[in-house]
Amino acid sequence: MDVMPAIRVVDLRKNFGALEVLKGVSFDVHTGSVVSMIGASGSGKSTLLRCINFLETPSSGDIFIDGEPMGFRSDASGQRRLRPLSEVNLMRRELGMVFQQFNLWPHMTVLGNVIEAPIRVRGMSRKQAVALGEECLARVHLSEKAREYPARLSGGQQQRVAIARALAIQPKAMLFDEPTSSLDPELTDEVLSVMRELAGDGTTMIVVTHEMAFAREVSDRVLFLHNGLIEEEGPPEQVLGAPKSERCRQFLSKYLH
Amino acid sequence: MSDAFWQSVDLSTFWEYRQVLLAGLWFNVYVFACSATVALAVGLAAALLRVNRSWPFRWIGTVHVELFRNAPDYIMVVWVHFVLPLLLGALIGRRLEIHPFVSAVIALGFVYSGYFAETFRAGIQAIPVGHVEAARACGMADRLILRRIILPQVVRRMLPEAVNQFVSLFKATTIVSLIAVPDLMYQVSMVIATEMRPLPLYTGAALTYFAVIYFVATGVRLLSERWRNKIYA
Ligand SMILES: Nc1ncnc2c1ncn2[C@@H]1O[C@H](COP(=O)(O)OP(=O)(O)O)[C@@H](O)[C@H]1O
Numbered sequence: 001m002d003v004m005p006a007i008r009v010v011d012l013r014k015n016f017g018a019l020e021v022l023k024g025v026s027f028d029v030h031t032g033s034v035v036s037m038i039g040a041s042g043s044g045k046s047t048l049l050r051c052i053n054f055l056e057t058p059s060s061g062d063i064f065i066d067g068e069p070m071g072f073r074s075d076a077s078g079q080r081r082l083r084p085l086s087e088v089n090l091m092r093r094e095l096g097m098v099f100q101q102f103n104l105w106p107h108m109t110v111l112g113n114v115i116e117a118p119i120r121v122r123g124m125s126r127k128q129a130v131a132l133g134e135e136c137l138a139r140v141h142l143s144e145k146a147r148e149y150p151a152r153l154s155g156g157q158q159q160r161v162a163i164a165r166a167l168a169i170q171p172k173a174m175l176f177d178e179p180t181s182s183l184d185p186e187l188t189d190e191v192l193s194v195m196r197e198l199a200g201d202g203t204t205m206i207v208v209t210h211e212m213a214f215a216r217e218v219s220d221r222v223l224f225l226h227n228g229l230i231e232e233e234g235p236p237e238q239v240l241g242a243p244k245s246e247r248c249r250q251f252l253s254k255y256l257h
Numbered sequence: 258m259s260d261a262f263w264q265s266v267d268l269s270t271f272w273e274y275r276q277v278l279l280a281g282l283w284f285n286v287y288v289f290a291c292s293a294t295v296a297l298a299v300g301l302a303a304a305l306l307r308v309n310r311s312w313p314f315r316w317i318g319t320v321h322v323e324l325f326r327n328a329p330d331y332i333m334v335v336w337v338h339f340v341l342p343l344l345l346g347a348l349i350g351r352r353l354e355i356h357p358f359v360s361a362v363i364a365l366g367f368v369y370s371g372y373f374a375e376t377f378r379a380g381i382q383a384i385p386v387g388h389v390e391a392a393r394a395c396g397m398a399d400r401l402i403l404r405r406i407i408l409p410q411v412v413r414r415m416l417p418e419a420v421n422q423f424v425s426l427f428k429a430t431t432i433v434s435l436i437a438v439p440d441l442m443y444q445v446s447m448v449i450a451t452e453m454r455p456l457p458l459y460t461g462a463a464l465t466y467f468a469v470i471y472f473v474a475t476g477v478r479l480l481s482e483r484w485r486n487k488i489y490a
């Protein structure tokens with residue numbers, strides 16, 4: 001038996017009413033590796049990330065975090081059952097999520113945002129959480145902004161706080177959903193360089209992105225999603241450099257300037 | 258100016274009875290504080306029903322809001338005090354009476370819960386769903402999200418409107434003299450009955466209510482603005 005992947009997705013399907021968004025997606029993310037996910041708008045990338053931490057309930061399929069089934073569990077008779085929300089919540093803290101719209105909580109300071117989950121969800125003492133929070137803010141180079149409110153920060157700084165907040169729950173893997181897509185071009189680099197450092201530290205990550213140069217540089221594997229299916233996957237040199245699929249080639253041609 | 262004019266603004270009688278009148282004013286404050294608590298608690302519950310995912314809950318919330326928001330507070334006070342005990346009494350087959358203070362608090366609390374429910378609902382719906390999803394993604398349970406992420410923001414957002422509603426509620430407490438809650442207006446009527454000089458006493462009551470409401474509301478508005486500005490800089 002080989003090593004258990006950090007995240008395993010097996011035949012994941014999701015429909016919203018009659019609309020089939022994910023049509024059977026399977027892949028593994030090994031511990032310490034970076035998987036980039038690319039694909040046209042509407043191809044189901046966000047839905048896939050959101051299904052992994054059960055912000056959306058998959059219609060069928062399985063997700064394992066370090067071998068532990070997420071969301072569903074088989075009962076004694078072998079029947080698949082939705083796990084109670086309390087168990088889903090326990091599993092969710094194994095995954096740190098970073099959204100396109102930073103989604104910081106505006107009524108809390110930067111540090112307050114970062115230590116909220118460690119205190120309320122992990123049950124840390126305030127002192128421990130503050131120490132951890134300061135460490136996470138240092139990793140995104142924002143130690144000096146700890147006492148500010150989010151509204152005072154630039155978009156790039158807000159997104160780095162969001163990354164620190166996700167790191168502070170000490171997840172097994174990080175999920176990034178187009179983390180630079182709502183940023184002005186001059187602010188994307190500071191976020192990408194923080195993510196590059198995380199990847200260098202061996203953080204397990206799934207990154208949905210349109211930053212092809214970044215994907216090529218940091219990814220171990222790239223998945224190209226098309227109409228709810230993985231159309232092509234492989235190392236970045238292959239998928240981004242010499243794609244076999246015609247659709248992937250067409251998609252990438254839009255990103256070559 | 259005529260004598261009648263000067264008599265109506267001569268506040269010496271009002272001042273003479275200041276102790277009993279002040280005691281009355283405190284009753285306005287008690288009724289206000291208790292009914293505001295009821296209105297906030299019931300209003301929040303109704304608002305949570307109105308944003309619930311399943312329609313029967315939403316429907317109950319809507320009925321609550323429309324029922325109480327459209328009930329005149331004057332009628333509600335009288336109805337709760339005189340009709341409700343008869344109805345409840347008939348149900349349990351016993352004579353019932355509700356203390357005037359309790360009737361006043363129930364009536365005003367429920368009428369204003371209709372307004373507060375709408376303010377809460379608007380505040381809750383104004384919170385970007387992303388804030389809640391970020392909290393879920395951190396493993397926070399729904400109750401925790403409500404308490405730590407949603408309500409603190411709702412309270413800040415709704416404060417300006419809530420202050421206006423608190424002012425209306427405080428004004429509405431002046432009708433509880435109808436059912437013999439010994440508030441300022443009630444005491445004023447008592448003094449008028451002995452002194453037979455209604456005009457200056459009504460003037461005094463009007464000025465007192467105005468001063469209390471104006472200074473308290475202005476102070477609260479100033480403080481709440483300062484508090485809000487820190488966040489929505
Ligand atoms: N909550 C939802 N309800 C209905 N349709 C949705 C919902 N979320 C996403 N979709 C649809 O699913 C498809 C894939 O969306 P999404 O996963 O956001 O794509 P991507 O992130 O690749 O742009 C789109 O057609 C979108 O309209």
Ligand SMILES: [Mg+2]
Nearest residue numbers: 045046047178
């Ligand atoms: Mg998306």
